[in-house]
Amino acid sequence: xxxxxxxxxxxxxxxxxxxxxxxxxMWVFLAQEVMFFGGLFLAYTIYRGAYPxxxxxxxxxxxxxxxxxxxxxLIGSSLTMALAVRAxxxxxxxxxxxxxxxxxxxxxxxxxxxxxEYHHKYVEQHIPGLNFHAEGPLAGPVQMFxxxxxxxxxxxxxxxxxxxxxxxYFIVKARRGRYSAHYYGPVEVMGLYWHFVDIxxxxxxxxxxxxx
Amino acid sequence: MTRTNxxxxxxxxxxxxxxxxxxxxxxxYLAAITLFFFIGGAFAVMVRxxxxxxxxxxxxxxxxxxxxxxxxxxxxxxxxxxxxPAVLGNFLLPMMIGARDLAFPRINLLSWYVFVVGGVxxxxxxxxxxxxxxxxxxxxxxxxxxxxxxxTTALGVFFAGFSSILTGFNFIVTIHKMRAPGLTWFxxxxxxxxxxxxxxxxxLGTPVIxxxxxxxxxxxxxxxGIFDPKIGGDPVLFQxxxxxxxxxxxxxxxxxxxxxVSELVTCFSRKKIYGYSFIAMSxxxxxxxxxxxxxxxxxxxxxxxxxSMVFSVLSFLVAIPSAIKVFNWTATLYRGSIVYQTPxxxxxxxxxxxxxGGLTGxxxxxxxxxxxxxxxxxxxxxxxxIMVGGSVxxxxxxxxxxxxxxxxxxxxxxxxxxxxxxxxxxxxxxxFPQFLLGYLGMPRRYHSYPEEFxxxxxxxxxxxxxLGVGYLVPMVYLVWSMxxxxxxxxxxxxxxxxxxxxPSPPPTFNFDQTPVxxxxxxxxxxxxxxxxxx
Numbered sequence: 001x002x003x004x005x006x007x008x009x010x011x012x013x014x015x016x017x018x019x020x021x022x023x024x025x026m027w028v029f030l031a032q033e034v035m036f037f038g039g040l041f042l043a044y045t046i047y048r049g050a051y052p053x054x055x056x057x058x059x060x061x062x063x064x065x066x067x068x069x070x071x072x073x074l075i076g077s078s079l080t081m082a083l084a085v086r087a088x089x090x091x092x093x094x095x096x097x098x099x100x101x102x103x104x105x106x107x108x109x110x111x112x113x114x115x116x117e118y119h120h121k122y123v124e125q126h127i128p129g130l131n132f133h134a135e136g137p138l139a140g141p142v143q144m145f146x147x148x149x150x151x152x153x154x155x156x157x158x159x160x161x162x163x164x165x166x167x168x169y170f171i172v173k174a175r176r177g178r179y180s181a182h183y184y185g186p187v188e189v190m191g192l193y194w195h196f197v198d199i200x201x202x203x204x205x206x207x208x209x210x211x212x
Numbered sequence: 213m214t215r216t217n218x219x220x221x222x223x224x225x226x227x228x229x230x231x232x233x234x235x236x237x238x239x240x241y242l243a244a245i246t247l248f249f250f251i252g253g254a255f256a257v258m259v260r261x262x263x264x265x266x267x268x269x270x271x272x273x274x275x276x277x278x279x280x281x282x283x284x285x286x287x288x289x290x291x292x293x294x295x296x297p298a299v300l301g302n303f304l305l306p307m308m309i310g311a312r313d314l315a316f317p318r319i320n321l322l323s324w325y326v327f328v329v330g331g332v333x334x335x336x337x338x339x340x341x342x343x344x345x346x347x348x349x350x351x352x353x354x355x356x357x358x359x360x361x362x363x364t365t366a367l368g369v370f371f372a373g374f375s376s377i378l379t380g381f382n383f384i385v386t387i388h389k390m391r392a393p394g395l396t397w398f399x400x401x402x403x404x405x406x407x408x409x410x411x412x413x414x415x416l417g418t419p420v421i422x423x424x425x426x427x428x429x430x431x432x433x434x435x436x437g438i439f440d441p442k443i444g445g446d447p448v449l450f451q452x453x454x455x456x457x458x459x460x461x462x463x464x465x466x467x468x469x470x471x472x473v474s475e476l477v478t479c480f481s482r483k484k485i486y487g488y489s490f491i492a493m494s495x496x497x498x499x500x501x502x503x504x505x506x507x508x509x510x511x512x513x514x515x516x517x518x519x520s521m522v523f524s525v526l527s528f529l530v531a532i533p534s535a536i537k538v539f540n541w542t543a544t545l546y547r548g549s550i551v552y553q554t555p556x557x558x559x560x561x562x563x564x565x566x567x568x569g570g571l572t573g574x575x576x577x578x579x580x581x582x583x584x585x586x587x588x589x590x591x592x593x594x595x596x597x598i599m600v601g602g603s604v605x606x607x608x609x610x611x612x613x614x615x616x617x618x619x620x621x622x623x624x625x626x627x628x629x630x631x632x633x634x635x636x637x638x639x640x641x642x643x644f645p646q647f648l649l650g651y652l653g654m655p656r657r658y659h660s661y662p663e664e665f666x667x668x669x670x671x672x673x674x675x676x677x678x679l680g681v682g683y684l685v686p687m688v689y690l691v692w693s694m695x696x697x698x699x700x701x702x703x704x705x706x707x708x709x710x711x712x713x714x715p716s717p718p719p720t721f722n723f724d725q726t727p728v729x730x731x732x733x734x735x736x737x738x739x740x741x742x743x744x745x746x
Contacts, residue, residue, distance in 0.1 A: 011312045011315065021388075021389040024388060025381065028385060032415045035417070036419035036422060036423050039419070039423035039456075043438065046446070132436075144444055
């Protein structure tokens with residue numbers, strides 16, 4: 001019980017206010033994230049409209065199967081994350097740690113597949129600014145497609161890496177039994193973040209891989 | 213004998229650099245932005261000195277380009293945007309809503325560090341050769357052609373923006389979740405409403421400039437075309453993205469100032485503010501409309517005529533909530549018992565200068581007139597009337613008004629009134645001639661000009677030196693008062709508001725007991741009805 005009291009930071013009156021504030025805070029932060037990715041999506045949309053043929057052509061260079069695999073992996077990780085939040089709310093510490101580890105593993109699989117795809121692009125000489133090589137009249141706009149591909153998936157991967165780092169922190173804390181039905185707010189907030197990063201991919205996958 | 217307060221509770225550099233107290237963080241911000249203000253001012257001095265004579269004789273054209281660019285970058289991103297929110301907002305917001313601190317005190321401290329990192333990078337860029345693109349970083353000049361420190365400067369701006377997001381995010385959560393019992397939304401001080409609207413812009417606008425800066429840096433480093441038309445990009449897209457943030461950013465600068473003026477006008481008229489809910493909602497309306505007018509900066513950039521017409525009309529709409537505020541402030545004065553204390557002088561200055569700045573904004577929102585005055589000194593004068601005549605005047609008024617609360621000392625009233633007057637005179641002498649110059653056709657951003665413009669330019673430069681004095685004098689007496697000023701009572705202005713219900717300077721957690729609010733904001737009585745206290 002002493003632990004419970006000390007979990008309330010000095011600026012808050014009680015645990016309920018603290019949970020409310022941190023959850024709401026994450027939503028506000030995610031609104032900020034939407035605008036950040038929104039700028040990229042806008043620029044992508046405008047150039048997709050300007051160079052439809054080149055973008056269609058370039059999109060064929062992406063591996064649809066790997067993209068689909070990653071989509072499944074990431075949705076799976078959102079499921080385990082949701083289960084982790086539930087486990088925290090039910091004070092099931094062992095299950096919580098287990099689901100967090102599962103989320104981390106799936107996130108890592110996603111990043112590994114992404115790295116493999118990036119490597120493939122390197123071999124194919126499709127990395128703008130590094131070794132980009134394309135022939136034909138559409139070479140310029142094709143390169144632009146890959147600029148957006150790397151900017152968008154790169155920003156997304158960066159958010160995944162941050163999320164994975166946070167998961168490690170949460171796993172350590174969960175193993176020490178830090179979270180319980182009295183104090184599960186941080187896990188819930190972490191979950192919101194993870195689902196958001198997942199949703200970004202849900203938009204990236206069709207935009208980059210599926211529209212052909 | 214001396215009570216423990218937030219200033220004397222701990223001493224030493226460490227206790228300041230690791231503090232999570234919003235009041236101490238506000239003072240850290242105050243120190244940082246004051247430094248950037250004087251650096252930005254130094255660049256302005258160079259600009260005004262060069263423009264004393266028609267020939268480009270003091271600095272070369274390239275150097276001059278860097279001077280006005282660094283002036284703009286420093287003042288906009290490192291002074292004006294953080295000024296009122298990060299200093300006065302940080303200090304007052306938790307107290308005004310009866311909270312012990314912001315919702316996320318450590319993130320608040322983080323925001324200061326991020327800001328300082330950005331400032332150091334920005335300063336580093338200035339020292340290592342500067343940047344000459346103008347504060348607007350227009351591509352493809354910034355991404356392809358200039359050889360100056362675009363990336364470093366933009367990185368500094370990126371950090372400053374991130375810090376601004378963190379502040380806004382903290383304020384929104386705090387206002388939603390930390391209000392004292394009984395403090396309903398429509399009992400909030402108007403300062404809080406203004407900061408709420410500001411925070412929404414900070415959170416929703418700033419990320420867009422962040423991603424724009426990243427795209428610009430990618431184009432510059434990797435030589436891939438996003439904005440450069442030579443390699444298939446669209447420079448107008450850069451302008452859209454840039455102004456999507458940077459126009460609302462104008463409201464980040466002026467909305468908190470309006471919040472200050474609302475507090476000052478009602479306090480020094482000894483009268484409940486006229487039209488409380490209209491002033492509160494007009495802040496929200498400005499924040500919303502502010503997101504829909506960005507392309508009025510681009511009327512001559514080759515946008516479609518129909519888009520221009522829509523943006524012109526939307527820009528006119530912003531005048532409505534702005535005018536609601538001005539009318540309500542003046543209506544508050546009507547039959548009030550006006551006290552001409554220094555903060556009130558600044559409030560009067562704000563109302564007059566903001567009105568001029570706002571009305572000339574309507575000239576610029578008018579398509580045909582804009583073609584004539586676009587990129588002239590008319591535009592320079594217009595936005596300085598808003599940002600310096602408006603935002604900085606109100607900021608100075610706010611600093612004076614809450615100085616007794618912040619420092620626990622009174623500032624010397626005579627000197628303060630004198631310098632408020634000097635500022636007002638210096639400001640108008642600096643910037644009014646620029647309206648005339650612009651209307652006569654003098655373009656901005658050139659270091660030489662035809663001889664016929666010299667008289668007005670000399671007036672402007674002379675005014676700038678008076679303006680400089682007006683800023684230095686308060687700097688001196690405010691620092692002086694921290695040691696030698698008379699100790700301030702808890703409520704020297706007999707003002708309403710929770711921040712005056714706690715001692716000056718306040719204890720670390722602001723209130724000994726969480727206050728309970730039972731009445732509306734600003735229940736002032738007129739002087740003749742006032743019951744003597746004591």
